[in-house]
Amino acid sequence: MDISRIDQIIDKHDGEASSLIQILLDIQSEHNWLPKEALKRVCERLQVPMSRITHIATFYKAFSLVPKGRHQVHVCMGTACHVRGAQRVLDTVQEVTGVKPGETDSDLKFSVETVNCLGCCALGPVMEVNGKHHGNIAPSQIASVLNNCE
Amino acid sequence: MTRLNSPEKLECARKEIVSRIDPTKPCISVCAGAGCLASGAAEVIAAFKTELEFHGLTTEVNTKGTGCPGFCERGPIVMIYPEGICYLKVKPEDVAEIVSHTIKEKKVVDRLLYEDPATGTRALRESDIPYYKNQQRNILSENIKIDSKRIDDYLAIGGYAALSKVLFEMTPEDVMGEIKKSNLRGRGGGGFPAWRKWEESRNAPDPIKYVIVNADEGDPGAFMDRALIEGNPHSILEGLIIGAYAVGAHEGFIYVRQEYPLAVENINLAIRQAAERGFVGKDILGSGFDFTVKVHMGAGAFVCGESSALMTALEGRAGEPRPKYIHTAVKGVWDHPSVLNNVETWANVPQIITKGADWFTSYGTEGSKGTKIFSLVGKITNTGLVEVPMGVTVRNIIENIGGGIPGGKKFKAVQTGGPSGGCIPEAMLDLPVDFDELTKAGSMMGSGGMIVMDEDTCMVDIARYFIDFLKDESCGKCTPCREGIRQMLRVLTNITTGKGKEGDIELLEELAESTGAALCALGKSAPNPVLSTIRYFREEYEAHIRDKKCPALSCKEMIAFHIDPEKCKACGSCFRQCPAEAIHGGKKLIHIIDQEKCTKCGTCFDVCPSRFGAVRKISGEPVPAPIPEDKRAIA
Numbered sequence: 001m002d003i004s005r006i007d008q009i010i011d012k013h014d015g016e017a018s019s020l021i022q023i024l025l026d027i028q029s030e031h032n033w034l035p036k037e038a039l040k041r042v043c044e045r046l047q048v049p050m051s052r053i054t055h056i057a058t059f060y061k062a063f064s065l066v067p068k069g070r071h072q073v074h075v076c077m078g079t080a081c082h083v084r085g086a087q088r089v090l091d092t093v094q095e096v097t098g099v100k101p102g103e104t105d106s107d108l109k110f111s112v113e114t115v116n117c118l119g120c121c122a123l124g125p126v127m128e129v130n131g132k133h134h135g136n137i138a139p140s141q142i143a144s145v146l147n148n149c150e
Numbered sequence: 151m152t153r154l155n156s157p158e159k160l161e162c163a164r165k166e167i168v169s170r171i172d173p174t175k176p177c178i179s180v181c182a183g184a185g186c187l188a189s190g191a192a193e194v195i196a197a198f199k200t201e202l203e204f205h206g207l208t209t210e211v212n213t214k215g216t217g218c219p220g221f222c223e224r225g226p227i228v229m230i231y232p233e234g235i236c237y238l239k240v241k242p243e244d245v246a247e248i249v250s251h252t253i254k255e256k257k258v259v260d261r262l263l264y265e266d267p268a269t270g271t272r273a274l275r276e277s278d279i280p281y282y283k284n285q286q287r288n289i290l291s292e293n294i295k296i297d298s299k300r301i302d303d304y305l306a307i308g309g310y311a312a313l314s315k316v317l318f319e320m321t322p323e324d325v326m327g328e329i330k331k332s333n334l335r336g337r338g339g340g341g342f343p344a345w346r347k348w349e350e351s352r353n354a355p356d357p358i359k360y361v362i363v364n365a366d367e368g369d370p371g372a373f374m375d376r377a378l379i380e381g382n383p384h385s386i387l388e389g390l391i392i393g394a395y396a397v398g399a400h401e402g403f404i405y406v407r408q409e410y411p412l413a414v415e416n417i418n419l420a421i422r423q424a425a426e427r428g429f430v431g432k433d434i435l436g437s438g439f440d441f442t443v444k445v446h447m448g449a450g451a452f453v454c455g456e457s458s459a460l461m462t463a464l465e466g467r468a469g470e471p472r473p474k475y476i477h478t479a480v481k482g483v484w485d486h487p488s489v490l491n492n493v494e495t496w497a498n499v500p501q502i503i504t505k506g507a508d509w510f511t512s513y514g515t516e517g518s519k520g521t522k523i524f525s526l527v528g529k530i531t532n533t534g535l536v537e538v539p540m541g542v543t544v545r546n547i548i549e550n551i552g553g554g555i556p557g558g559k560k561f562k563a564v565q566t567g568g569p570s571g572g573c574i575p576e577a578m579l580d581l582p583v584d585f586d587e588l589t590k591a592g593s594m595m596g597s598g599g600m601i602v603m604d605e606d607t608c609m610v611d612i613a614r615y616f617i618d619f620l621k622d623e624s625c626g627k628c629t630p631c632r633e634g635i636r637q638m639l640r641v642l643t644n645i646t647t648g649k650g651k652e653g654d655i656e657l658l659e660e661l662a663e664s665t666g667a668a669l670c671a672l673g674k675s676a677p678n679p680v681l682s683t684i685r686y687f688r689e690e691y692e693a694h695i696r697d698k699k700c701p702a703l704s705c706k707e708m709i710a711f712h713i714d715p716e717k718c719k720a721c722g723s724c725f726r727q728c729p730a731e732a733i734h735g736g737k738k739l740i741h742i743i744d745q746e747k748c749t750k751c752g753t754c755f756d757v758c759p760s761r762f763g764a765v766r767k768i769s770g771e772p773v774p775a776p777i778p779e780d781k782r783a784i785a
Binding site: 016052056061081084092095126131 | 449533752
């Protein structure tokens with residue numbers, strides 16, 4: 001855990017408590033999760049109580065208090081994807097990775113999450129792997145996409 | 151970039167930019183919106199660059215990535231100017247042919263043009279495609295004219311002229327008057343008149359005021375705000391600055407959801423470029439008016455689209471709503487007056503100023519003026535963004551623009567307004583779409599999501615889907631919402647899993663009433679999907695409860711798959727692809743499904759060749775027993 005890097009992030013937001021969410025988002029995008037030491041540092045520097053940080057970290061979906069896998073799989077569960085079979089996509093992802101939504105496997109390979117809308121509604125159902133969208137995905141194509149992840 | 155410090159300098163700069171554009175010079179525009187990028191637009195752009203270099207045409211031909219033109223389903227979309235040829239579903243392998251044929255020889259590549267599925271005629275230009283022909287694209291049409299990453303492109307089409315007009319020719323009262331005259335209503339959902347919020351803030355005695363763009367498009371199935379903010383970020387910024395001038399604010403926020411990384415990138419870039427040119431910062435265009443703006447990213451919470459919750463999130467706290475005895479327009483961010491409008495609402499402002507309120511009110515109905523962008527998705531042939539004048543009928547949108555339901559299926563309903571909205575049945579297809587008519591029909595405009603459903607969609611499951619969504623998204627602060635939604639979900643889940651009992655519909659209606667007593671709009675409107683589906687599709691609820699049957703053959707727990715022995719030709723498709731190894735079969739041996747092992751994933755149904763159509767979905771009746779071993783051989 002590089003505390004000076006956390007300090008840099010805090011400084012980028014002028015150490016303002018009103019930027020707490022933005023600071024946590026920056027930490028999350030670097031580490032994929034919010035390590036406790038980082039949160040402690042934020043707590044000290046911004047002078048906000050830990051309870052507020054924990055409230056935010058659990059209220060918003062983007063944050064994770066546990067380490068995430070190397071490959072992030074997001075299955076869009078928006079309405080347009082839902083009517084075009086998103087549930088089957090999610091079931092298949094779960095079968096292939098052995099990971100339930102919101103969880104990570106023990107060797108930190110895959111994290112599977114559901115998202116409520118990626119805004120690619122015309123291409124539903126959509127699966128996103130490490131930021132890359134796979135539109136109109138059929139359950140039969142999922143294994144080959146995920147097996148390409150090392 | 152030089153800072154422009156007078157309206158004259160702005161006009162000079164614009165003339166200079168326009169003079170540099172040679173209208174006869176070929177230009178290849180590729181949609182670089184998130185939808186087309188997901189279909190491979192970045193690879194197509196890269197392929198064009200390589201191909202043009204190979205032919206030594208880099209200086210003779212321009213290439214640019216533009217905003218989203220809306221026809222996402224046929225992406226990546228490539229437009230060739232000056233002819234305006236529109237190629238759809240372009241792949242990197244098509245690029246060489248486009249360059250050699252269209253650019254060099256001025257010939258058209260027929261197979262990449264839009265083909266009318268009914269008549270087989272091809273459409274050369276975008277304006278010839280029925281999907282576009284039936285729209286009125288006042289706002290969206292600008293997306294394709296510009297590279298959203300270049301402020302000069304926006305200036306070339308007259309960008310920031312409205313801001314200049316406002317600052318030098320109009321008083322804040324004049325601006326307010328024009329917006330009032332236009333009767334611009336909030337495009338984010340409720341349809342609250344924009345001027346009323348503006349006026350309330352302006353009249354508030356507090357000298358510190360804020361203006362805010364709500365780009366937290368959490369409505370699943372809607373993406374017009376994403377397309378606008380990615381495709382034409384300056385139009386939103388310009389609208390925001392005009393609003394700030396009108397209400398007397400000097401600081402603004404843009405709250406964008408982090409699920410839209412490209413939107414975050416483009417709006418940040420737009421603000422930087424606008425600041426360099428002097429449209430943001432101190433003494434804007436030399437008028438003495440100061441305005442700064444900051445981007446805040448959301449962190450994934452639907453409730454943050456609600457005004458008081460969004461403002462709490464801006465303060466760096468968990469975005470929970472609060473009672474609004476005092477409007478946020480009077481007491482918002484840090485208790486200062488704050489005007490919050492949706493992306494599309496702000497995008498309308500510069501056009502109203504430039505073209506006038508009378509131009510704006512020439513579109514629309516008595517109570518709802520202007521155009522509205524809808525996201526037409528789900529079981530529809532042409533999916534994408536659709537901009538039409540308010541008052542167009544649902545039928546017009548679905549049949550003429552959307553091209554009807556694919557696969558010969560029957561239309562069942564269209565869901566509007568997202569989780570706060572409701573479903574419109576076939577009998578109401580001639581309903582004109584505006585704020586008031588939709589509300590009367592038990593639905594609402596919402597941010598403009600239109601999810602089309604065909605006969606395969608179970609309406610009880612749709613109600614369950616929305617309630618499940620809202621259960622996850624409720625902040626849990628007030629009891630009617632937290633408990634009401636949870637109980638509705640329990641009842642709906644029971645019904646869709648075959649455990650529904652008499653009285654459940656009435657119980658849902660009762661729960662809906664108490665949930666409606668919630669603090670904010672999320673809870674207040676949560677019963678809408680349930681009530682509207684009960685209102686129009688009560689018989690589906692009854693079939694689930696009484697006959698233990700899902701008429702749409704969609705609820706997993708209530709259906710079974712069966713192979714018709716008369717139709718099975720033992721081709722082995724289902725046998726090979728069944729992930730649960732639930733199918734028994736062999737060469738010249740009629741296949742059967744082991745109901746114990748079957749996970750009802752539907753793979754067998756999907757892969758059974760349509761010429762056989764042997765796999766059947768069954769609901770509400772016993773599954774026929776598998777045929778005896780000795781009769782399974784096909785002669």
